[in-house]
Amino acid sequence: DAGVTQSPTHLIKTRGQQVTLRCSPKSGHDTVSWYQQALGQGPQFIFQYYEEEERQRGNFPDRFSGHQFPNYSSELNVNALLLGDSALYLCASSLASREDTEAFFGQGTRLTVV
């Protein structure tokens, strides 16, 4: 079992550009959540996808959007990048049908906006 995998691991973008980050959930999981972790801070919830729909959303602007595919993998898109978007982006997967909601995290994508 490969666990949760994210790509790419590192990325450098210029202000104003757009970026797409990818996540493959743990085998058997159907729910994907995205978090932004700034340096020295706890992860902040961006949104969660289940059955290819955004189910919950945190306090992030519309520049942040996502998608979930039929195979449960997910993408996070960020438009019009700002310097403040530099962070570690974490994907977490879980299984919606169980009350046990343990979330498994990927290793993250380190995004640097210059």
Add this chain to the structure above:
Amino acid sequence: GENVEQHPSTLSVQEGDSAVIKCTYSDSASNYFPWYKQELGKRPQLIIDIRSNVGEKKDQRIAVTLNKTAKHFSLHITETQPEDSAVYFCAAAEVYNQGGKLIFGQGTELSVKP
């Protein structure tokens, strides 16, 4: 809004001593409280969790206590070892029979000195 406060932000102990990290949550609907350990450059990993119908849970050297009335929960690590050095995050979530978004604390950097 939903908020989790975590203290202390840094904690230094001697090997063999105990370490205690405390968190307070604001959303009374929260019913799931996981603790994650994040080593430098690595993904957050679940070390223990507790649900709101339980007051205490123990797993070898790690224990978590929950006081629902006061909205407090704590992580206790006994007989600390140098490999316990990492950043620890508490989190709170409201879970039905599906996954819920995790609200994280700011993290505690634990240093265990040999």
